[in-house]
Amino acid sequence: MTEKSSLDLERRITELQNQHNECILELSKKEHEVATLSAHINDLQLQLQGEESIRTLARKLFHKTDDKIMTTFNRKGQKVKKVHQLSPPIRLSGDESYAQLLEAAKKYDTQEFFVYKSKVSKNSLKLNYRIIAKLYRIMRGFAFGIFGAISKLRKKDI
Known part of the structure; x- marks a missing residue:
């Protein structure tokens, strides 16, 4: 019995040593995983x-979008400047009679003089773009007011 028990004990010792070696391998793998994760x-x-806060990023995105919207309004809504031309001069050959001069003056008055128009266009937006831009600014201000009120309420609750 002693031989059997000694054989059993040796077998048990080798099993425990194998388990011990396996546990050491698993432990080293786990330590490697922990080091990688840390x-x-x-x-x-x-x-x-290094990154900025979400609030700062949201603010930058808002301002970028707002600038894009307003520049689109300003670019598309600008009045086109018309080419202004002066009244053309009366063309005479030099040897006309008084009646021919009067006829040329009447013709000039009716046909060419009123072609000239003074400057009418200004550097402002067209009416529909002005209305849209004004509504956009009002809505933007209203949204700022609402978000400000919400943040004040949150601060009071905290």
């Missing part, structure tokens, strides 16, 4: 510290 966490923390 390095990844450190990288993410560094990135997070």
Whole structure:
């Protein structure tokens, strides 16, 4: 019995040594995974510290979008400047009679003089674009007011 028990004990010892070796291997794998994850966490923390806050990013996005909208209004809504021309001069050959001069003056008055128009266009938006831009500014101000009130209420609740 002693031989059997000694064989059993030896077998049991080898089994325990094998289990011990397997546990050491698993432990080293787990330690490697933990080290990899902690390095990844450190990288993410560094990135997070370097990035701006969500509020700042949202503000930048809003201002960028707002500028794009307003420049589109201003670009599309500008009045086209017309080419202004002066009244053309009366063309005479030099040897006309008084009646021919009067006829040329009447013709000039009816046909060419009233072609000239003074400057009418201004550097402002067309009416429909002015209305849209005004409504947009009103809605934008209203939204700012609502968000400001919400943030004040949140601060009071905290």
